[in-house]
Amino acid sequence: MTKFNYLIIGNSAGAIGCIEGLRSVDKEGTLALISEEAYHTYSRALLPYYLSGIISLENIYYRPPDFYQKFNVTPLLGKKAVRINFKSKEVELANGEQVGYEKLLLATGASTLTPPLTGLDKKNIFGFLSLNNTLQIEKILDQVKNVVILGGGVIGLMAAEVLNLTAAEVLKKRGLNVWVVELAERILAPVIDETASKILEALFQENGIEILTKT
Ligand SMILES: Cc1cc2nc3c(=O)[nH]c(=O)nc-3n(C[C@H](O)[C@H](O)[C@H](O)COP(=O)(O)OP(=O)(O)OC[C@H]3O[C@@H](n4cnc5c(N)ncnc54)[C@H](O)[C@@H]3O)c2cc1C
Structure with a gap:
């Protein structure tokens, strides 16, 4: 099991702000982030502009492609955190992998609020968050x-x-x-x-x- 000094669950505004802040005071500590989605960090605020065709997909990424490398971050992308063991300081991923930490940040944001309506399991029903x-x-x-x-x-x-x-x-x-x-x-x-x-x-x-x- 790999263990990091700092582990962040999330890969969006909160996580990126934390990485930049952290690296301004600690350039050496090992740092990883876990993200359910497999993409490079992107701006949710730009999603409507992409959907409208105003900007291309490349323009929704609001940090350069070498961001993780530059900030010495191990990106664990496309991996969902499913359990945290606070005693042993381990995060379990959906694929069964365990990731250890000394300090953990939950930057998991919000999720779509699904109203208690019948029929929401049908096709062509989406949130607009990611x-x-x-x-x-x-x-x-x-x-x-x-x-x-x-x-x-x-x-x-x-x-x-x-x-x-x-x-x-x-x-x-x-x-x-x-x-x-x-x-x-x-x-x-x-x-x-x-x-x-x-x-x-x-x-x-x-x-x-x-x-x-x-x-
Ligand atoms: C369409 C849209 C337009 C918006 N427009 C604006 C705007 O114009 N101005 C503005 O200020 N704000 C806007 N917002 C809101 C803004 O995007 C959010 O406030 C911001 O993204 C919150 O950042 P966050 O890092 O807290 O969480 P999020 O952006 O929600 O990120 C959460 C991260 O955690 C990851 N994650 C969650 N659960 C798990 C898990 N179990 N395992 C692994 N990873 C996980 C996700 O993959 C994601 O990377 C908009 C949001 C949307 C959806």
Whole structure:
């Protein structure tokens, strides 16, 4: 079993920030990261831009290809951590491998909140959180006509605020019929006030995107 001074579970913003901070104070300690996805570190915020075709896949990676090498990190990519033994200081991977550590950081982020609805086990239902999700969505876009987005929150609507693009708009651009279903009385309720919600809802409707609130 390989043992590292520092072990990070995660390969995204939290993990990368930690690596850069750590290496500014300890250049020698052995350091590894474990990531469920097999990709070089990428920006989730850029996924809508990739899906819309604004940027290419190479542009979602926000650190150079030699990042791990330069920061003396052992990347254990495409490996899922399934158990932590805090007593023996070991992380068990899905393939049965054990990775030892002295200090461990959990930078595992968030996961898609799946509402308790029946039928969610059917095909063509995805989250929109990871590159894997994005590639799956991209793969079937040409075969579908109607898209329902569950959740009128930040990721569904404002994922790419800077360019005034949203996941819903991205899909609409491809000529699909798009509905946004939101449980609350208005979209983005925790983030903006009622007036702003109304302005945005009107904008979406103008662009042919149906917003169904209280639904
Ligand atoms: C579509 C989209 C658009 C966004 N747009 C913006 C934006 O414009 N501005 C903004 O500030 N934020 C935005 N965000 C949010 C931002 O991306 C997150 O806040 C940020 O990625 C959180 O980083 P993190 O490192 O904490 O976790 P995450 O990015 O969630 O990374 C978690 C990491 O842990 C790994 N992991 C999880 N579980 C395991 C396991 N069991 N074993 C191994 N590895 C595991 C994952 O593979 C991943 O590498 C957006 C998010 C999405 C999904």
